[in-house]
Amino acid sequence: MDRAVEVTHTADGITLLFDTFSGESKNLLESFKNAGAAFHAAVIEDDGFLPDDVMSVYGFFLGDYRKADSLPGKPLYFNQIQIPDYWRIEGDNSSAKVMDRTRERARIFFTEPTHRRQVKIVDWLDDAGQVRLSEHYNRYGAIFCHTVFNKKGQKALRKFFDVTGREMIVENFVTGDILVRWQDKDWIFRSKTDFIAFFIRCAGLEDTAVYFNSLSYPFFASQALAPNGFRDALFWHEPVGDEIPGNMQIILHDQGTRAKRVFVSRRESYDRLIALGAPSDKVKQLGYIYSFVRENKHRPHILVCTNSENVGHLTELASLMPQMHFHVAAITEMSSKLMSAGQYDNVSLYPNVKMSVLDSLFEKCDFYLDINHEGEIVDAVHRAFLNNMLIVGYEETMHNAYYTADTNTFKESEYADMAEALNLTLAMPHLIDEALAMQKKAAVAADATDYMEILHL
Numbered sequence: 455m456d457r458a459v460e461v462t463h464t465a466d467g468i469t470l471l472f473d474t475f476s477g478e479s480k481n482l483l484e485s486f487k488n489a490g491a492a493f494h495a496a497v498i499e500d501d502g503f504l505p506d507d508v509m510s511v512y513g514f515f516l517g518d519y520r521k522a523d524s525l526p527g528k529p530l531y532f533n534q535i536q537i538p539d540y541w542r543i544e545g546d547n548s549s550a551k552v553m554d555r556t557r558e559r560a561r562i563f564f565t566e567p568t569h570r571r572q573v574k575i576v577d578w579l580d581d582a583g584q585v586r587l588s589e590h591y592n593r594y595g596a597i598f599c600h601t602v603f604n605k606k607g608q609k610a611l612r613k614f615f616d617v618t619g620r621e622m623i624v625e626n627f628v629t630g631d632i633l634v635r636w637q638d639k640d641w642i643f644r645s646k647t648d649f650i651a652f653f654i655r656c657a658g659l660e661d662t663a664v665y666f667n668s669l670s671y672p673f674f675a676s677q678a679l680a681p682n683g684f685r686d687a688l689f690w691h692e693p694v695g696d697e698i699p700g701n702m703q704i705i706l707h708d709q710g711t712r713a714k715r716v717f718v719s720r721r722e723s724y725d726r727l728i729a730l731g732a733p734s735d736k737v738k739q740l741g742y743i744y745s746f747v748r749e750n751k752h753r754p755h756i757l758v759c760t761n762s763e764n765v766g767h768l769t770e771l772a773s774l775m776p777q778m779h780f781h782v783a784a785i786t787e788m789s790s791k792l793m794s795a796g797q798y799d800n801v802s803l804y805p806n807v808k809m810s811v812l813d814s815l816f817e818k819c820d821f822y823l824d825i826n827h828e829g830e831i832v833d834a835v836h837r838a839f840l841n842n843m844l845i846v847g848y849e850e851t852m853h854n855a856y857y858t859a860d861t862n863t864f865k866e867s868e869y870a871d872m873a874e875a876l877n878l879t880l881a882m883p884h885l886i887d888e889a890l891a892m893q894k895k896a897a898v899a900a901d902a903t904d905y906m907e908i909l910h911l
Contacts, residue, residue, distance in 0.1 A: 468493040469659045471650075471675065473668040475504060477836070477856075478691045478719075481742040482667060483508070488743035489905035494659055498650060498671055501574060502592030502599075503529075503565050511653045512599075512614050515622050515636055519594040522617040526595035529572035532562055534595075545571060547761070547786050552576075558583065565593075567832055569785040650675040664712070665689060669701040676713050677704075686713040689740070694726040706736055717908070719898045740908050741898030750820045750842040750890055752883045757819035757843070758782045759812075759834040760826035763789040766848055767869040768825070772798045774873035777880065780823075781815050783807040785831055816841050820886075821876065824858065825851050825866075839897065844879070844889050846872060859892040 468491060472479040475497045486493050500510035519525065526534075532550045533543050541554050545562065547569040552560035558579060565574040576589040584607055590599035602611040614623035624633045625646075632649045634641045636656070643649040650671060654660050663684035666672030676686045688705055698706070705713045716732070717740040718724040724739040756778050758765060765782065772780055772795070780801045782792070788805040796803045804811060812832065822838035824847030835854035838845050845858045848866040852858060864872045879885045 467662040469654070469662045469664050470495040471654075471664050471666045471672040472497045473666075473670055473672055474499045475501070475508065477854075478667055481744070482665075482689055484745055485743040485900070485905065488745060489902045489909075491905070491909075493665075494657075494662065496653070496657070496659075501565070502590055503574070509657065511650055512623060514653055514657060515634055516598060516614055517616040517618075519592060519596055519598070519617050522594065522596070525617070528595060529565065529570075529593050530591050530595040532564065532571040532573055535560075535562065535573060535576060547571065561585075567785070569831070646671055647674040647678050651678040654679065663687070667691060669699055673701055673713070677711055679712060681711055684712070685715060686710075687715040687717060688713060689717045689719070690723065691719045692723065693720070694723045694730070698727060698730050698732060706732055721898065738908050739898075740904060741900035743900050743902060743905065744840060744894075744897070747841050748817065750844065750886060752880075752886050753818070753820045754778045754880055755819040756780050756821040756823055757815050757834075757838070758823050758826060759831050760784055760792075760828075761786050761831050762826050762828040763792040764827035765792065765795075766825040766827065766851055766866045768792075768795050768801075769798065770869055771823075771825075771873050772801050774870060775877055776800055778821070778876065781819055783812055783815060816843075819843060821846065823847065824853055827851055830854065839893070842890060844886055845893060846876065848872075857893070857897050859889065859896040861892055862889060 468486070470483060470486065470493055472495070479497070483495055494509065495507065496509040496511055497504055498511045500513055504510055532545050535543065535552070537543065537552055541552055541559065543550055543552055545551065549564060550562035550571070551558050552562065560579060561577045562573060563575040564570070565572050573591045575591070577585045578587040578589070580586045584605065586603050588601040589597050590601065592598045596617070598615055600613045601609055604610045609627045611627065612625040613621055616622050622635050630645055632643045632646060634643070634649065641652065643652060654675065660679060661682050664676045664679065664686045666676060667689040669688065673688065688702065690702070702716060704710050705716055708714070714736065716737045718727060718737060719741050721739060724737065727737050728734060754777055758780065760782065761784050768780070768782070778800060781804065782795065782801065783804040785807060786805070788803060793803060795801050816837055820843055822835065822843040822845045824835055824845060830853035835845060835857050839857035844862070846862045847858055849863055850866045852863065879889060
């Protein structure tokens with residue numbers, strides 16, 4: 455949504471069309487980059503913080519926020535929100551709120567990583583404490599969107615603004631209509647699907663193959679486009695139940711206008727689809743090409759990232775693995791309970807850790823323990839995976855099971871077994887390499903050759 459992207463009208467190419475810029479969407483985008491493919495990428499539900507090389511379906515019509523001299527040019531810090539005199543803003547590293555004496559007037563939500571306190575959404579409340587208006591901020595510090603709620607708390611209307619504050623798009627959630635002001639003309643669309651198809655034509659992408667990872671609006675948009683000689687495709691990353699999803703059956707039974715193929719990341723989902731009768735010539739397994747940062751060096755250093763004092767059996771693990779050094783980092787202050795772990799010679803604590811120090815810890819440590827209760831911070835598990843750190847965790851605390859092999863997962867009550875397994879792994883370095891291979895297999899790591907052969911890039 456950062457700008458109106460100029461795209462040349464080509465007779466070939468690929469468009470990655472995402473519902474949201476989720477972790478799976480990011481993995482697919484990175485895979486196409488690493489495969490050396492020429493492609494465009496667009497996201498329908500834009501949160502205001504898309505990277506430069508990803509278009510926003512809505513933001514395409516809003517202009518270039520980078521060129522607005524009146525804007526901060528960077529995300530808005532939480533205490534920069536404009537409020538009436540005598541109101542105040544209170545916050546921590548997770549969220550904030552606007553207070554009028556003892557009454558809460560607004561709730562402030564941050565973009566990730568939240569400790570930077572950069573504003574993404576401000577929910578303004580009525581006297582009954584109900585959300586009536588959401589202000590959506592982008593990475594340039596501008597309010598690019600308003601969402602209006604009715605008295606029942608249901609979304610009623612959404613408005614999008616250009617760099618000068620002019621209303622450019624109005625989406626009515628009651629009727630489903632979308633009004634777009636584009637090139638000095640008002641365009642009315644009776645459905646979101648029609649609007650997305652309009653974006654694809656305006657962006658010069660109608661003569662590309664559309665690859666999507668959702669059977670919602672991206673699939674509907676593919677269906678709405680005229681055939682162009684290219685084969686659109688679904689990239690499926692979700693589990694499969696007792697039946698093949700209905701919209702996927704449309705693709706598999708050649709009832710779609712353009713989509714003809716389904717690529718499945720998870721082996722178990724692929725096997726399930728084949729067992730349910732999906733034709734093997736239309737369904738292929740294809741993982742992700744990850745951008746690994748480094749190799750594992752088999753060093754006896756363990757990293758734990760937490761903003762909670764509840765790190766499962768930390769001191770017991772430190773006692774059971776004296777040859778391992780534990781590095782525990784938090785982006786906040788640490789409680790006295792967690793600080794007491796520092797009495798162990800093989801435990802180092804980093805409260806209020808600086809990002810430069812955290813970067814060095816991800817480089818230094820070759821093991822990551824996903825054992826902290828409550829939320830994940832700094833996208834730690836994914837980052838550990840990209841650093842080829844061996845990830846081990848508890849079933850009860852796992853924050854991103856996608857990057858952890860089942861063989862490296864223990865119940866919290868089995869912490870002693872975890873310690874024994876890690877001690878054995880450290881004593882026999884080839885076991886680390888075998889465990890890392892299983893970890894990559896669990897995350898369906900692929901390479902450029904897989905993409906070239908299957909997608910014919």
